Amino acid sequence: MRIYLIGAGVIGRSHAEAIRKLPSEESIELKVADPNPKALAAFMEAYPEAAAYSDAQAMLAEHANEDDIVIVGTPPFTHFELARMVLETGRHVLCEKPLVMNGEEAETLFEIAKRQNRLLGCCSDRFLGLPKTEEVKSLLQSQALGDVYKISFVYRVQRGRAGVEYQPESKWFLDRAKSGGGILIDWGPYDFTVLNDLLQPESVDVVAAWMSQPKTQIDPTDTKYDVEGHVGATLKYNLADGKSVWLQYERATCTHGEAYHHVEVEGTLGAVKWSPYFETDQVVFKQDKEGQVEAKESQMAHAGPYGVMDHPIYYFYLKVKGLESRAVINEQAVFNFHCLQAIYDCAESGTSKTVSKLRD
Ligand SMILES: NC(=O)c1ccc[n+]([C@@H]2O[C@H](COP(=O)([O-])OP(=O)(O)OC[C@H]3O[C@@H](n4cnc5c(N)ncnc54)[C@H](O)[C@@H]3O)[C@@H](O)[C@H]2O)c1
Structure with a gap:
């Protein structure tokens, strides 16, 4: 072939x-x-x-x-x-x-x-198919978390801008007319592919969104630089069973605030924390045991001939x-993209946006 x-x-x-x-x-x-x-x-x-x-x-x-x-x-x-x-x-x-x-x-x-x-x-x-994220999916599907009501999806890096600190030779990352945007268009495709695969929403409401471009003393001046470095949004995931899950989403590739990441799903019976990306293979499942929080940790490394880049x-x-x-x-690729677009639109217009599943 x-x-x-x-x-x-x-x-x-x-x-x-x-x-x-x-x-x-x-x-x-x-x-x-x-x-x-x-x-x-x-x-x-x-x-x-x-x-x-x-x-x-x-x-x-x-x-x-x-x-x-x-x-x-x-x-x-x-x-x-x-x-x-x-x-x-x-x-x-x-x-x-x-x-x-x-x-x-x-x-x-x-x-x-x-x-x-x-x-x-x-x-x-x-990043689909990693054992750690598949484990989270099976916890969700088995109802081990009870009714899931909230997801935190936060990745904050202080200096990691594509075109500046990362791959500085590719200046197109910094020009919105060439890249489509900053950190949201760069990492958001992965984030919403993972989230939409986990939750399989019928529709997603972007209720509020904001974005900013924090400044540094090494900001490029010899090239167009008009992309966001920090973005946040509150989204409501509407699921097939009629329930909804709130998502607190944040991504920074440049911030003067703290650097940390936190990805956790919370339900009425338990919570699970993991990293869908490179940071750790640890999955931490927490539930109640006689009135106390009991945490179970497992390591779920990805193995086999095909890595994430493959x-x-x-x-x-x-x-x-x-x-x-x-x-x-097809439909899923378009739906995932529309989630990003809706965050940009909501941040720009200040009004909420809804993305619905495409049907033939
Ligand atoms: N760099 C990464 O780590 C990475 C990771 C995942 C995805 N991506 C994505 O991959 C895409 C490319 O990124 P990159 O980092 O490889 O960029 P790059 O700047 O390293 O390479 C882009 C290449 O595309 C070529 N090109 C431009 N227009 C062309 C055309 N019409 N026909 C043929 N070639 C053309 C350029 O000459 C250049 O060699 C982007 O969408 C980016 O988001 C990049």
Whole structure:
């Protein structure tokens, strides 16, 4: 089969590494396109098995096969046009996060994917399937927490801005017209993919939201820098059984306040705290024992050949092959994106926004 990569930058190389691990019985032909000769040369040095192109359209000009996959691994402002072009060539598209720049683009892509009978996937599923988060899911499903009423999802980093402290060479992160936003558009795709997978909401109300851009003495002045560094929102998750769960959401990639993270689900019978990402594999379940809080801790490390950076193409590959998979595609990819968009809209307008599940 053939896998095409559009973008030979940091994430393009990470996908190429993952493609080498795919379980395919058949051989996989890798092709890559990037107009930047330096990026392309560095990629080809690491992955000489690939065929290199300077132009994505030229790369995709050949006849499409039924199981061709194209990964869009370029900055967000290019995702929509590239993904549309890919779908129009009759190929499945797996788009890096954030899926696109706004809700209309997400809807349009999904319409084209349906018309073309192709899959629209989003790489925001990197952190799905980790044993620790699956354990939290099974605690929720088994009613061990009773009625779940509140989730805290807080990640506060003091100096971790993409384009400044992280990957400073990629200045596009700082320009909203290119990135779509700051910390919310960068990490929110993962956050709401994990949360929506856990809770499977019918709809989500963004009741209140705010965002800010804390200043530092090293703020870039030679490039456009208009993205938020700190965001918060209060959301109500409306579940299929008619119950609701309140979510207190906060993300900072720049703050003068304390750095900490806290992710915890609270119910009438118990609470569970864990980290959906890299910080720890510990899952702490608390419940009452004769009037006292009893805590049980377990370590749930992720093992196996596929790490989190391998998951997007691995899951999407399984989906394309018709196998069981955790891939986030189509309606779910669009719904997850709309949750982010609703937070931006609510913060900007000061009015609440509702995101409802898409139905065919
Ligand atoms: N860097 C990370 O750690 C990371 C992790 C997960 C997801 N992502 C996502 O991956 C995407 C790309 O990020 P990155 O860090 O790899 O950026 P990057 O700046 O390292 O690389 C982007 C590459 O895309 C190329 N490009 C731009 N327009 C193109 C086009 N029309 N056709 C082909 N190539 C084109 C650029 O020349 C560049 O080489 C973003 O959506 C980002 O959010 C990045």
